[in-house]
Amino acid sequence: MNTHEPLEGADQGALNETALRILNLLFILNSSSVPLSTEQIVSDVDLGYGSGNRASDLKKFRRDREKLAERGIAVKEIKPTGGRASEESLWTIDRASSFAAVGAITRDDADALMRAVDECLSRSDIPFRQALLDIKHRLDAMSSPTAHGAQAVADGGWHEPSRAEDAMWTAFSLKRKIRFVYRDAKGAESQRTLEIWGIFMQEGHSYYVGLDEQTGSVRTFRSDRIVRAWRPAGHYTVPGWFDVRDYLFLPFDLGGGMSELATFTFPRDMGAAELRALTKGRGSVVRTDTEIRWSIKVRNMREAARFCLVHAHRGMRPFAPGKLVHAWKDLMGKAVEAHGCAFGR
Amino acid sequence: MAALSADRLISCGIQLLEVLSAAPGQRCTRTAAAQALHVDVDAIPQIVDTVSALSDRTSGARVALTLDGETLSLTGDAALIMPRRFSLEESMVLAHVLDVLNLDEETREHIRAAVMPLGEAPEKARIAEPARYGAWFGKLSEAIEDGIRCRMTYRSLEDDDAHERVIDPIAVTEEHGETYLIAWNVEKDAERRYRLDRIQDVTFTEDSIEQHGAQLMDTAASLRESGQHVRLAVPNLAYLQRLDWAGIGEIAEEPDGSATCTLFFDSKHWLFDQLLSAGGDIVLLDAPELVGELAAYAEELLASVDR
Numbered sequence: 001m002n003t004h005e006p007l008e009g010a011d012q013g014a015l016n017e018t019a020l021r022i023l024n025l026l027f028i029l030n031s032s033s034v035p036l037s038t039e040q041i042v043s044d045v046d047l048g049y050g051s052g053n054r055a056s057d058l059k060k061f062r063r064d065r066e067k068l069a070e071r072g073i074a075v076k077e078i079k080p081t082g083g084r085a086s087e088e089s090l091w092t093i094d095r096a097s098s099f100a101a102v103g104a105i106t107r108d109d110a111d112a113l114m115r116a117v118d119e120c121l122s123r124s125d126i127p128f129r130q131a132l133l134d135i136k137h138r139l140d141a142m143s144s145p146t147a148h149g150a151q152a153v154a155d156g157g158w159h160e161p162s163r164a165e166d167a168m169w170t171a172f173s174l175k176r177k178i179r180f181v182y183r184d185a186k187g188a189e190s191q192r193t194l195e196i197w198g199i200f201m202q203e204g205h206s207y208y209v210g211l212d213e214q215t216g217s218v219r220t221f222r223s224d225r226i227v228r229a230w231r232p233a234g235h236y237t238v239p240g241w242f243d244v245r246d247y248l249f250l251p252f253d254l255g256g257g258m259s260e261l262a263t264f265t266f267p268r269d270m271g272a273a274e275l276r277a278l279t280k281g282r283g284s285v286v287r288t289d290t291e292i293r294w295s296i297k298v299r300n301m302r303e304a305a306r307f308c309l310v311h312a313h314r315g316m317r318p319f320a321p322g323k324l325v326h327a328w329k330d331l332m333g334k335a336v337e338a339h340g341c342a343f344g345r
Numbered sequence: 346m347a348a349l350s351a352d353r354l355i356s357c358g359i360q361l362l363e364v365l366s367a368a369p370g371q372r373c374t375r376t377a378a379a380q381a382l383h384v385d386v387d388a389i390p391q392i393v394d395t396v397s398a399l400s401d402r403t404s405g406a407r408v409a410l411t412l413d414g415e416t417l418s419l420t421g422d423a424a425l426i427m428p429r430r431f432s433l434e435e436s437m438v439l440a441h442v443l444d445v446l447n448l449d450e451e452t453r454e455h456i457r458a459a460v461m462p463l464g465e466a467p468e469k470a471r472i473a474e475p476a477r478y479g480a481w482f483g484k485l486s487e488a489i490e491d492g493i494r495c496r497m498t499y500r501s502l503e504d505d506d507a508h509e510r511v512i513d514p515i516a517v518t519e520e521h522g523e524t525y526l527i528a529w530n531v532e533k534d535a536e537r538r539y540r541l542d543r544i545q546d547v548t549f550t551e552d553s554i555e556q557h558g559a560q561l562m563d564t565a566a567s568l569r570e571s572g573q574h575v576r577l578a579v580p581n582l583a584y585l586q587r588l589d590w591a592g593i594g595e596i597a598e599e600p601d602g603s604a605t606c607t608l609f610f611d612s613k614h615w616l617f618d619q620l621l622s623a624g625g626d627i628v629l630l631d632a633p634e635l636v637g638e639l640a641a642y643a644e645e646l647l648a649s650v651d652r
Contacts, residue, residue, distance in 0.1 A: 019354035019395055026359065027399040031406050031423045046402040067352075071359055072429040072462070097463040099427035104459040109452050115486040116446040119478075123519060128472070130383075131438045135431070137381060141367030142428050142460070172471075173434040201474040203522045244473040271500070271507075273447075273479040277542040280475045309622035313502055313614035317650050325650065331624040332643045338625030341640040344647055 021048030022064045026073060026093075035078050035090035073098045102142045113139060127169055127199055127206040127223055167229040168208060172196040176232035177213075183225050190214070194221065195236040198244025209247045211236075220247055248280040251307050255300030262298040262324045264308055265291045267315035278311060293319060302327045349388055357382045357392045362426045365410070365419040372418045393417065399424070433468075436461045441472040448483050477524045479541040485526055488514045488547075492554045494531070498546040499539055502612035507545045513554035517541070520564050521589060529557045536560060538567055564591035568609035575616070576630040578605050584626065590619075605630065617642045 024047050029036065042049045042057040049057040065075045076094040105113075117136050120126060164180065171178035171194075179193045197210040197218070205222050212219040252262075266275060268291050275285065275292065283296030298304040305327035308318050318328040329344070336343035349357065364381045365371050379386040393412045400407035401423075409420035419425075431439060439461070443453050488495050495514055500507040512528040515536075519525070526539045536559045562570060568591060579585050582604045585596060594607035610616045617639050620627055629635055 016348075016351065016354065016395060018351040019358065020398060022355050023358045023396065024399045024401075027406075027408060027424065028401045028403075030426055031401060031404070040403070044402065046400070067355060071356055072432055073359070095427070098429060100430050101459045102428065105455055109455045109459075111490070112448055112452050112483050112487065113443075113456055115490065116442050116448060116483070119446060119482070119486070119517065120442050128438045128441075131435055132442070135435050135439055135442075138428060138431070138435075139460075141364075173437070198471045198473065200472070238469075238471065240469075243469070244471055248473055248475055269506075271479075271543070271545050273476065273542045273544075274500075276476040277479075281473075306622045306624070310618055312618045312621070312646055313612070317646075328650070329647065332621045332646065334625035335621045335623060335627075336640050336643050338628050339636045339639060341636065343640065343643060 017048065021060075022067050024048060025061075025064050025075075026068055029075060029091065029093050032092075035092035037090055038088045041091065100142055105142065110139060110142075123201075125201045125204050125206050127165065127172075127201075130166070130169070131173075164226050164229040165223065167232060168196065168223065168226065171229075171232035172199060172208070174232065175236055175238070177234040177236060178229055178232045180229035181227040182221055183227050185225075189227065192221070194219075195238075197238045197242050198247065200244055200248055202248055207247070209244055218242075245281050248282060250280060250282065250296070252298045252300045252304040255303070257299065259297040259299045260301065260321065261295055262301065262304050262321065263293055263295045263319040265293055265315075265317045265319045268292055270315060274314070278314070278316070298324075302331075305331055348391060349384070353384075354392065354395055357384060357388075358396045359426070359429075361392055361396055361410075361417075362408075362419070362424055363428055365417060366425045367428065370418075371420070371425075372416055375412065375415050375417060378417055389417070396424075430462050431460050433462060437468065437471065441470065444470070445474055445476070446478050446482050447476075447480050452483070475522070477522070477542055479524075479544050481544050481547045482517065482524075482541060484547045484549075485514050485541075485544075486517060488549060489516065494550045494552040494554050495528075496548045496550055497528075497539070497544055500543050500545065502615050511550070512537075512539075513557065515554075515559050516561060518561075518563075521591065525564075527559070527561055529554070529559055535571070536562060536567075538562075538564065565609075568592040568611055569594070572609040572611040574607055574609045575632050575635065576605055577608050578603060578628045578630055580604075580626055613638065614642070621646075 025041070028041075028047065038058075038061075041047065042054065042061050044050055049060060051057055051060075068075055074094040074097045075091055078090040078092060080090070114136070117132055117139070121129065121132055121136065126132065168178060168180070170176070175195075177193055177195050179191065181189055181191050183189050191214075193213040194208065195211040195213075196208045198208075200207050200209065205224060208221045208223065209218065211217075212221075268287065268289075270292060275294075279285070279294055279296070283294055286293045286295075301324055305318060305324055308316050308324075308328055309331055318325045333343045360382050361378060364373060364378055375386050375389050379389055382388075382392070384392070390412060393410055397408055397410040406423040408424040410424070411418050411420070439456070443456065485495070487493070493514075495512055496509060497512050498507045498509050511531040512526075513531060514526055514528045516527045517524060518527055524541045526541055526544070528537055528539060529535070530537045534557075536557070560566070572592065574592075574594065578599075579588075581602055582596070582598055585593070585604050585606055590608065592609035594609055596604060596606045598604050608616070613635075616635075620629065620639060621643055629639070
């Protein structure tokens with residue numbers, strides 16, 4: 001992830017030497033037609049090793065390989081086969097794991113992917129626009145290097161993310177904690193520190209979900225209510241049980257008290273895509289011989305009944321518990337009676 | 346401006362070689378390079394100075410990189426570098442795109458094998474959104490791009506079963522969190538909108554699409570064009586503002602604080618469901634026939650549950 005962080009007041013010369021050595025290591029390994037021996041590398045003064053202290057140069061070489069690996073370039077060791085144990089290793093770039101297998105993507109694959117990326121880029125609610133633009137430019141270069149390449153970058157829709165947006169995405173992608181000021185729906189501001197475990201987009205907004213240090217609980221924050229953010233710091237791991245899809249909200253999620261399991265039915269022939277869109281992929285779905293049953297935890301039974309009625313034309317019906325069915329009938333009865341008609345007699 | 350850190354310089358150096366390797370004639374503008382590297386254009390000379398100092402004493406090879414005014418050029422083959430596989434961050438985003446757009450499994454597998462990191466255990470998805478592209482986005486977007494007439498199986502709000510239609514797909518659009526296909530229904534000879542998640546099948550025909558003078562109407566315009574309309578009464582204006590319905594037209598506030606509005610709609614079933622779910626808060630005005638149909642519809646629903 002790019003951080004846009006310039007060096008401030010450090011020893012620029014020494015840092016350039018490090019960058020030069022690591023880039024040169026990449027250059028010689030990439031341009032050489034044969035693997036290079038450990039000795040060739042660590043004794044090369046021009047390359048930035050050859051200090052006279054072999055142990056120190058070997059450590060430096062190991063650290064440099066790690067730096068390249070962080071940037072997706074794996075340097076692999078080749079042990080001489082059948083050779084003596086004292087024989088030194090050879091080193092080369094592991095091309096299969098470092099470089100994209102450009103030829104493996106057909107023109108059709110690339111086109112399909114580009115259309116998908118363009119569709120996502122056309123939306124305003126995505127918090128990973130910059131990563132998508134990078135993907136688009138790289139795919140462009142991979143799929144048609146002679147026609148696109150760097151010029152396409154200049155033509156592409158450049159979007160400068162806000163500093164807070166950029167910091168939140170960096171924190172998410174690198175799994176670093178982030179401190180930010182949040183303005184809630186009532187306009188009250190508070191400072192939070194969050195481990196961003198997941199991100200979801202819904203109804204034109206994006207949301208960050210994770211462990212909020214202030215409350216010690218998993219909370220959701222809407223991205224456009226983040227006023228400012230600090231530099232991310234401090235690693236975390238995402239618990240295995242966490243599934244961001246559980247946080248896609250449904251109208252009956254809000255309400256006091258304990259949640260209760262409710263079950264709804266749908267016609268057996270309802271398409272999988274339609275069902276997934278309606279249920280948000282939450283809860284559990286069972287297909288019986290005659291219908292589809294969807295069970296999900298509900299906090300507000302009346303809102304669940306209302307949700308069921310909103311989708312009645314799609315064959316959605318209440319199944320259990322009894323108070324869900326009762327609330328559903330009650331809503332219908334009140335609606336019909338408000339129009340001056342009798343109901344259910 | 347401040348110099349770039351060593352870490353940043355390494356990343357930028359690799360990216361610059363990648364960008365120039367892929368560029369036509371291995372040339373690009375300083376501005377384009379700065380955008381690709383996410384740095385200020387003033388940082389480019391420092392990166393160029395570092396990269397152009399790279400050399401191999403043994404072979405005599407060196408990086409022939411020059412910045413001439415606004416143009417960056419890389420000469421010779423020694424420094425050409427293949428595009429790297431995607432980073433974990435890029436792979437996470439790409440995996441989400443492949444998942445949410447529902448591209449077919451074969452395409453996904455090709456892409457995974459070609460550009461995703463090898464040997465990394467796939468991380469559990471950390472990005473989510475409601476499914477709304479259905480299963481046919483890939484095929485429909487291909488048809489739009491290539492101008493192919495399609496045969497589509499679709500279940501509308503008024504249909505109990507899906508029906509086949511011949512369509513000329515025009516565009517995919519998003520509104521109120523739903524994704525629609527705008528297409529020309531060839532048999533009806535009219536522009537129509539179809540929700541992607543209700544499409545059950547799409548096949549290409551041998552025919553190309555024809556020009557129809559489509560207007561690419563949004564839902565509101567489409568409802569006004571082809572829908573029916575009713576007058577509704579609601580408790581107050583605030584209630585009305587919470588209704589996220591594209592078909593709401595003229596609004597009036599009544600002396601008692603209640604409000605009325607015109608509603609354009611194209612499906613009676615949809616309208617009845619909204620009225621029933623409101624539990625009496627929304628009432629039809631001056632539509633006795635519709636009231637009768639509403640009551641009958643409610644009785645049908647009740648019977649379907651009591652059976």
